Amino acid sequence: MPANVPRDVDLLIEARWILPMSDGLPTLENHAIAVHDGRLLGPWPQAESALHVRPERVVRLEHHALLPGLINAHNHAGMSLMRGFADDLPLMTWLNQHIWPAESAYVTHEFVADGTRLACAEMLRGGTTTFADMYLSPEAVAEVVAPLGMRVQLCTPLIDFPTPWAPDFTTGLMKTDALRDQLAGYPRISLALGPHAPYTVGDASLDRLLETQHHLGLPIQMHVHETADEVERGMAQDGKRPLRRLFDAGLLGPHFQAVHMTQIDDSDLEILCETKTRVIHCPQSNLKLASGFCPVARLLDNDIAVALGTDGAASNNDLDMFDEMKCAALLAKGVSGDAAALPAMAALAMATREGARVLGMESHLGRLQEGFEADLIAVDLDKINSVPVHHPASAIVYAVNSQQVSHVWIGGEAHVVDGQLTSLDSDAIVAESQRYRDIMRHFPAQGDH
């Protein structure tokens, strides 16, 4: 086809601003981008798009910013039904007296499916198109996500004690292998190994994990250095910091996604740099559980890839990536004592391009660039809480709230149109979720607070 013949495409989106999130590309004004067969073409200045494409449909977004779909790199979606179930408690009280007993009492395949549906509705409405999930029933998550068409990295729950999913660590590894085959036909669902944390996975299990990782070639996502207490206990038990233990076990590398990392000393930093291990930062969860502060500015200064996650709704208590971007950008300044740390555009990169990099999807996801997946969102900036728009990236990170997301596409398919969720029934999900309030309200530990 000669270059001067416009190509037939599914959709053309014209936007006031486009933030490609590609290295070196600035924010574009009055540009357009096209979608065909789930992939992107362009962007071009609006006046030139007719030279390139002949679209079946056109969407005009006159006061909106178009950006890549947001990537929530750490979630426990099923826990959305435990949102606000127990708050303002020290971590071990929260886990031992509330979350774990409630999980024993209530968490079934159906609970996880219902919680995941609620989480997906909230994520989509708020502009999240891809998430990584780690919870007790990955099959239940897949059941919800596969027909919906969201992108997900499912992390299988691997831990040294019996769970509803697997009686032991080795069985969990075998089930991961089986699940991989079952999910082969779902290109938007990828699989990862999800060992819980260094303190719940012994050395023998780490060895088996390494074998399986070599065999299956899957990423690993693990909670690492969530608290100072974890590091101290690791030192006492193993004579080394948990990250060093994982390094010595041969597990670290660009395929390893270390979640939280609030404790990073010089030796940890050296290990992260040397192995190109990825970090997933969950600022609101770390604050809420008083876990510590991840030194994000220092990680970025050392070229470590950092993604952003909300963690589960039980420790946040929402799955709002706009909230999370703002919190990350503000907290990085407070923690580093430098108001120039983590500027708006860097926070936005963590939630898009860098999120894709951490999940190993950077070749085709996280940027608005020709050939990339057509996962994109539009944000209406013409609202009283975000005008005047002196700089779109600043408005998006520091002023916008997630309800300003007007459109969401995944692989070119619309999920939110004019602020309305079209791929799920919000009202039905709200009603279904409130049913769990009644089911769970007589749980022994629930006082009237």
Next chain:
Amino acid sequence: MPANVPRDVDLLIEARWILPMSDGLPTLENHAIAVHDGRLLGPWPQAESALHVRPERVVRLEHHALLPGLINAHNHAGMSLMRGFADDLPLMTWLNQHIWPAESAYVTHEFVADGTRLACAEMLRGGTTTFADMYLSPEAVAEVVAPLGMRVQLCTPLIDFPTPWAPDFTTGLMKTDALRDQLAGYPRISLALGPHAPYTVGDASLDRLLETQHHLGLPIQMHVHETADEVERGMAQDGKRPLRRLFDAGLLGPHFQAVHMTQIDDSDLEILCETKTRVIHCPQSNLKLASGFCPVARLLDNDIAVALGTDGAASNNDLDMFDEMKCAALLAKGVSGDAAALPAMAALAMATREGARVLGMESHLGRLQEGFEADLIAVDLDKINSVPVHHPASAIVYAVNSQQVSHVWIGGEAHVVDGQLTSLDSDAIVAESQRYRDIMRHFPAQGDH
């Protein structure tokens, strides 16, 4: 009137939950509260309200929480037009190269009025009914707020150098006196003395401030101990910490509202306790400008009254008190290392009852209690980001976003109905504000970022 004859009232509001925010009163389920002549009656169980009142109108809120209107205790409303104008910069670069030159170039009476109108629209839409303002033209703020009917504490800008408002500190004090007379007929507008900060107000001015405070009996609101640098410079110049200098000048007391207070040592704490000086906490601004961390949990443990403020939109960048409550509750946990610090109900109290206390309005504002001002807001909790509602206060602080505010009343007058701002024209304000984007885009320091 005998107790068993129901009283005619303007309005009855029936709500799924009512959070009275009165000491000792729990969250009420299925109660109603009445409004008459701008004041509250009740609350009672819904089934009993007919025994007490015969309402002209009834509003039924079946899945909403009703709470006192939020109080934003520190704002520079006119600066909303500089929202996102300059971000991610060290404090002195931000002030010297961006904010102050822009103020010189653009800030007029009209600019302040337009900025204040934008700020009021955003605050009302997000459930804020009362705010304290400190900016260059209090008359312009009064012009907007008086006909609108919001409640405001106007702090006059007092500083040791010429401003568009006053050529010197003493003239500012005289203008404050005159403004007090002009505002006598506006019961919702109160006046306070607003000396800028210890480092911009010399000893002679502090003496005159004290005289005027004694003469006029007004509260004082001042930025104090915003940064460690301020304290160090104060020590170097005066041989004592700035708070001690204000104490020695005789200025502190329950009428003194100290904004920021990120630096508090034992001697500061003793002074705050002894004088019952009030503190206004602005967590998002403190983070964004890397100013430091106010030890809120420690202040509350010492029975110091703490209110919450957004600060101006140029350092936040929104005026969203839900955002601010969540940030305050999370940050207090992170800073104190205690996940039980500043629980949801305490954060909500800071934004309501304690806000009223800090502004000296606690006798009639900040609670849903018989005889109090009918400033109240309803929040629709039946949304995908806040269900299931295991505990309403948790949902409000940790999961709700400000767009869930469905109704706002001030003195019984409706400003937001079914999520729509009714007392201001949002679309016109958005268009007017965007006009400033074009006016200010050629400002010399504005790069393409």
